[in-house]
Amino acid sequence: LPMRFSKTCLKNVFTVVLIFIYLLLTAVAVFLAYQTISDFLEKLNNPVMSVIYEEVDSFSPPGIALYPGKAQLLSCRHHYHDYIPPLVEPGKPQEGDCEITEVTYFGPFTNETEKKTLVVRGPSDVRNKELIFMQFSHNETEEDFSALTYMLFAKFSDLIDSANKSEFMRDCERNYSMWTFSGGFRTWVKMSLVKTSGEKNEAIEFRQESSVVKFNDKRPVPEQTNQLFFAVFEWRDPFMQEIRLIVTANAWSSVAILCGVFMALFKAANFAKLTIKWIIKMRKRHLRNKARELNQVN
Known part of the structure; x- marks a missing residue:
């Protein structure tokens, strides 16, 4: 048992x-x-981000949309190798060589507000450090602060090829950021392009670095009532940054x-x-x- x-x-x-x-x-x-x-x-x-830097000889000319308001565009010229000649008779209209398109449209957020923009064909030859130098004059003295607004978008040719330029600018304002440069200074904007691509869509983003230098106004005192604005646009370097979103699953x-x-x-x-x-x-x-x-x- x-x-x-x-x-x-x-x-x-x-x-x-x-x-x-x-x-x-x-x-x-x-x-x-x-x-x-x-x-x-x-x-x-x-997804995992993969960053690639692609070296290029030239970029597609971007669109530089300027909103001058009551300001007047005095000159717009191309220069190379980071060299801008000394100013001759600042504050007076001068001959320019830029390709400019004027577009009038109603803003995407306030439909009753009509906007007028001057779209300049941006620089493309990054190897020779092509830049665009612009000069504006503003005679409105009642404002406390003076600044001009601008916007950058990927390709100037997209605007030219667009059947409805007003609608195109409305879409750009809806999708891109606005920036400003102040009166009495020379604002030097260096642009870089970032392309983000995923499985289904692709986005292009402008990144920029700006430096500001004070303008020493040597005009006669009566002429100094007109505020002057100076802006320079060029590419920062010959590298285009591409960010790829990779799904590792x-x-x-x-x-x-x-x-x-x-x-x-x-x-x-x-x-x-x-x-x-x-x-x-x-x-x-x-x-x-x-x-x-x-x-x-x-």
């Missing part, structure tokens, strides 16, 4: 260990499946891991099924042995 008791106890302990192993395998498989799905969704929603590897997890679950379930059958078999054998012993006693 003690021998039988010890065998029965050992079988029960073994059965409990098998059930524990099955539950442990099931928990590990479920955790792996959850972790795999979570990692896949995390990588899918948070691999659906096939995730499916392979999940297949392995489900196979482990299937094996664990099969193992549990065989364990249950073995437990039932052992239970029936134990009941038969017990009934046989009772019959012998009777």
Whole structure:
């Protein structure tokens, strides 16, 4: 009897260990499946940024949209190699060589406000450090602060090729930022182009650095009532920055891991099924042995 008791106890302990192993395998498989799905969704929603710098000889001429208001454009000229000749008769109209298009449109945020903009064809020859130098005059002395607003967009040719220039400028104002340069200073704007490309769309962003230098006004005092504005636009360097959004989530590897997890679950379930059958078999054998012993006693 003690021998039988010890065998029965050992079988029960073994059965409990098998059930524990099955539950442990099931928990590990479920955790792996959850972790795999979570990692896949995390990588899918948070793509990795890859930055590439492409060296170019020239850029497509950007559009420089100027909003002079009551100010007057006195001159607009191209120069090269970061050299601007000394000013001759500042404050007076001078001959220019810029390509300028005038567009009138209603603003995208305030439809009742009519805007007038002068769109200048920007520099393109970055190797020779092409720049555009502009001079404005503003005779409005009642304002507390004086500044002119401008906006940059990717290609001047997009405006020229557009069938509806007013609608094109409305879209640009809706999607691009506005900037200002102040009167009495020369504002030097250095532009850089950043292209962001994903799986479905592509966006172009202008980044700029500006430096400001005070204009030493040597005109006669009566002429100094007209505030002068000076602006310079050029490319910062011959590199175009491209940011690519790369999705590192691999659906096939995730499916392979999940297949392995489900196979482990299937094996664990099969193992549990065989364990249950073995437990039932052992239970029936134990009941038969017990009934046989009772019959012998009777």
